[in-house]
Amino acid sequence: MASCSPSVSLQTLSIDDLNDVLQLLKDCDFPDKEWMTLGLNLGLTKNTLDSIEANHPRDVHRCLVECLSKWLKKADKVISPTHETLSTAARSIMEIAVAEKISERKDQEKINHVLALSIFDSYYSKLLQTLSDPATMAYKLHKEGVFEREVLERIESESSSISKQREILLDSLKEKVVAQYTCLETFIISLCKFTDDTKEGLAMKKDYEANGIKIQSERQLEENQGLKGSVLYNGILYHQQKEVGCWETTLAVGKDANALIQHIKSTFPHAEQDTSISFTFTQPNGILELKLSPVGRVPCEYGWRLDPKQEPMQVLQSFVDNALMGSCSMSVSAKPGVATEPIRHPIKLLGIEPETTIYINRQPPPSPSPAAPLEKKISNESILAMHKYEIGGCSDYGSQVIAEESDRIKKNLKLTPKLMQSLVEREVIKEEIRDFFNETYDMTDNERMNMLLSFVKAAVKNDGDNFLFFLEAMRDQDSAKANELADDLKEFHDDMYRNDLPNAFVDGKFVYLDY
Numbered sequence: 001m002a003s004c005s006p007s008v009s010l011q012t013l014s015i016d017d018l019n020d021v022l023q024l025l026k027d028c029d030f031p032d033k034e035w036m037t038l039g040l041n042l043g044l045t046k047n048t049l050d051s052i053e054a055n056h057p058r059d060v061h062r063c064l065v066e067c068l069s070k071w072l073k074k075a076d077k078v079i080s081p082t083h084e085t086l087s088t089a090a091r092s093i094m095e096i097a098v099a100e101k102i103s104e105r106k107d108q109e110k111i112n113h114v115l116a117l118s119i120f121d122s123y124y125s126k127l128l129q130t131l132s133d134p135a136t137m138a139y140k141l142h143k144e145g146v147f148e149r150e151v152l153e154r155i156e157s158e159s160s161s162i163s164k165q166r167e168i169l170l171d172s173l174k175e176k177v178v179a180q181y182t183c184l185e186t187f188i189i190s191l192c193k194f195t196d197d198t199k200e201g202l203a204m205k206k207d208y209e210a211n212g213i214k215i216q217s218e219r220q221l222e223e224n225q226g227l228k229g230s231v232l233y234n235g236i237l238y239h240q241q242k243e244v245g246c247w248e249t250t251l252a253v254g255k256d257a258n259a260l261i262q263h264i265k266s267t268f269p270h271a272e273q274d275t276s277i278s279f280t281f282t283q284p285n286g287i288l289e290l291k292l293s294p295v296g297r298v299p300c301e302y303g304w305r306l307d308p309k310q311e312p313m314q315v316l317q318s319f320v321d322n323a324l325m326g327s328c329s330m331s332v333s334a335k336p337g338v339a340t341e342p343i344r345h346p347i348k349l350l351g352i353e354p355e356t357t358i359y360i361n362r363q364p365p366p367s368p369s370p371a372a373p374l375e376k377k378i379s380n381e382s383i384l385a386m387h388k389y390e391i392g393g394c395s396d397y398g399s400q401v402i403a404e405e406s407d408r409i410k411k412n413l414k415l416t417p418k419l420m421q422s423l424v425e426r427e428v429i430k431e432e433i434r435d436f437f438n439e440t441y442d443m444t445d446n447e448r449m450n451m452l453l454s455f456v457k458a459a460v461k462n463d464g465d466n467f468l469f470f471l472e473a474m475r476d477q478d479s480a481k482a483n484e485l486a487d488d489l490k491e492f493h494d495d496m497y498r499n500d501l502p503n504a505f506v507d508g509k510f511v512y513l514d515y
Helices: 016-029 032-042 046-055 059-074 084-093 096-130 132-141 149-155 161-179 181-194 195-210 220-226 257-267 316-319 381-385 395-404 406-412 417-425 431-439 445-462 466-477 480-500
Strands: 235-243 246-254 271-280 287-292 302-309 315-318 325-334 343-350 356-363
Touching: 016 059, 016 096, 032 046, 032 059, 032 084, 046 059, 096 161, 096 181, 096 195, 132 149, 132 181, 132 271, 149 161, 149 271, 161 181, 181 195, 220 325, 235 356, 246 257, 246 356, 271 287, 271 356, 287 302, 302 343, 315 316, 315 325, 325 356, 343 445, 343 480, 356 381, 395 406, 395 445, 395 466, 395 480, 406 445, 406 480, 417 431, 417 466, 431 445, 445 466, 466 480
Parallel strands: none
Antiparallel strands: 235 246, 235 271, 246 325, 287 315, 287 343, 302 325, 343 356
């Protein structure tokens, strides 16, 4: 990751500042051949310096690099490596001009630092109201080394509130300017590129340079930060409702975020804009690919469908470069009365930097009112009471029944949100297991059901009563197939029990044994 342009630090230096210190000495015309006397005056011992010379004979620049590295790592007698001690050491070896240039540079940096903060503070309130596209700005600052990925993700997560995005961006930028004032230069140059922000950008640039601080040219800044030739693109996910429980969801891609927004508003005035992203293509004439995992595998997506309008789901960079925008669309639908949970389905975006994942977020339509009130669920305590004088749940038999009848269970039992919730409420599985199934997209339906049955078998082995609760969770589904399956599994379990313990009964009834 590139970083902001180096400035003279106001604090103790570390090995991370090696390149900046070397550049500073180069700018001040320090002669590399004086590296040893400089090292002695910086607090390094002669033994250390002799070792450096022995390792790099006749290479004075490499010796200077190693000397400064030792100094920045506080080797030998070094206490606190700062620009002040560097200037003092240069003065001690009669490099007066170098020492004065370091001091002048240091003093000017302090002045620039104060001025930059003052300019930023004077524009803060206005930018808090007018900054046009904080998400795209955040991405540019991330690419240019000002923001870490964490800041970018925080801003992207507030896509529904541009005012919150502005606040996060400006507060995060203030922290960076406090640490490194040249980060404000990067922000000003980026601001001038945004059509709706050019006025503020130019005004800040004028105030900045009026105080004697020269901003690097855009070309120099891009070369320093490794961005030469990169082009920023923007994407906006939006939804058009076609009918109740059915939407057309589109990812639109273009160079100008504002033009994209205006196009969507004018062409689809009732569309709901969702996630916005900024990115670059990883290859020349690149391809943005939308990678979809199958819909409906996780329990919370039961009853949902997602149908791509084209295969493969791709947006070509060459097409976007020659048109206003490129796009990919898909149909998203929820079956009334079946889809009962909100969908949050991931779409991986490949072929771009940074690779990212966006989500389709939709709410299911209201379920139709049932013709008759649903019966209240039978509690676990009631289930145990009902089976007190008949064969109950034995851990060995219960887990064996599940293992032997697994194919039939997988064929007749749907892994729905209602089933998962019943298993949680009846304490057969934990909430963490339910959440795992709702958040894991890279398993097939068969793999998913196999894993669920393994959790259920483990619960039954631990406590035989869980077999009865598992059967009751099936009955909670109000499905004829599930009810029949539960009855058959119970009968299979009881037959195994009778065959192994033919005399375990009292007064003609089989007795429930607590295992």
